[in-house]
């Protein structure tokens with residue numbers, strides 16, 4: 587078995603895969619609302635279609651992880667778990683999945699401030715699993731790895747060069763999702779299409795786009811941290827840097843308060859003043875103009891990035907929508923694509939409304955896809971690949 591762990595800022599998603607010829611998912615779920623009184627463990631056991639939700643006491647990620655392990659031990663014989671695969675959002679220039687060692691953990695701790703929303707909690711999860719299961723291999727899969735191919739011009743931020751040497755540059759994220767989407771695109775189409783000029787739009791709570799040519803990332807909307815690019819559920823996306831100075835000077839805002847403002851209070855939540863959840867906003871947009879404006883901003887900015895990346899790619903052949911919003915919100919896809927006919931994007935509104943896999947018309951120059959992403963399966967595949975290669979490698983730590 588391979589256990590996958592995807593630790594977010596307020597949730598831990600998990601899946602258990604049986605290693606057969608293919609990877610067979612046995613169970614999956616998530617602990618959500620960590621740190622609140624509404625914390626619960628939702629799970630589905632695939633064999634008997636058992637779907638349940640249990641309220642739990644999870645005041646932080648450590649409590650949540652220990653609850654998860656206790657529950658998994660009851661459900662599953664843990665001796666059959668060969669490896670635990672973690673999604674790690676920030677991995678600097680690491681290009682491959684890696685076995686966790688003390689050195690790697692120390693390195694990740696050093697760059698923790700590069701992604702304060704994800705890394706500290708992800709590290710905590712690795713440590714908890716290590717404490718409870720010191721013998722089980724833990725393997726980390728980096729979201730940043732997909733974008734290491736970006737050219738220097740896309741990685742440079744226009745601040746003094748000395749900061750680049752300190753690691754302050756564009757990295758880009760959602761790489762496990764993008765790798766999965768590229769595999770799916772190849773499976774659904776052909777080699778030629780998968781090597782064409784592609785924009786991948788991962789629109790979830792965190793949202794980003796990537797410009798991909800010949801299977802390689804050329805640019806992406808997220809940067810040094812996952813706070814930049816598109817407006818998100820509660821994150822600002824790109825922001826005039828002068829706003830930081832102004833708030834610090836005029837409102838005596840501290841670094842900690844500013845971090846909270848840009849990551850927790852902004853985006854859809856900040857504009858609507860009610861919710862960072864797209865579905866909730868769509869339910870009230872007819873009666874609440876703030877919700878409608880938040881949705882408009884999200885669609886407007888996504889459209890701008892599509893235009894920008896079409897220029898980067900010098901044309902566009904394929905557009906892929908994914909993530910909770912990209913997969914399930916036809917009105918949002920429609921609003922994003924509205925007016926982009928001049929780029930060759932033409933939606934078939936019936937297929938779009940039905941969330942079909944191909945939502946562009948027959949004659950649309952750009953093929954538009956809706957593909958359900960699967961970061962968990964990608965982690966399991968990468969872990970399985972590393973386990974298999976380790977059988978051949980004597981250097982791999984047993």
Ligand SMILES: Nc1ncnc2c1ncn2[C@@H]1O[C@H](COP(=O)(O)OP(=O)(O)O)[C@@H](O)[C@H]1O
Pocket residue numbers: 594789790791792819862863864865866868909910911914915
């Ligand atoms: N049917 C739907 N209509 C509109 N938005 C939806 C729908 N289903 C999910 N979403 C939105 O998707 C977002 C969550 O995306 P997801 O990829 O699941 O997030 P996460 O980054 O937490 O994995 C939320 O804003 C949610 O409202």
Ligand SMILES: CC(=O)OP(=O)(O)O
Pocket residue numbers: 594595675729759760790791792793812
């Ligand atoms: C990279 C990132 O923003 O991840 P998530 O969408 O899971 O928060």
Ligand SMILES: [Mg+2]
Pocket residue numbers: 790791792
């Ligand atoms: Mg996500």
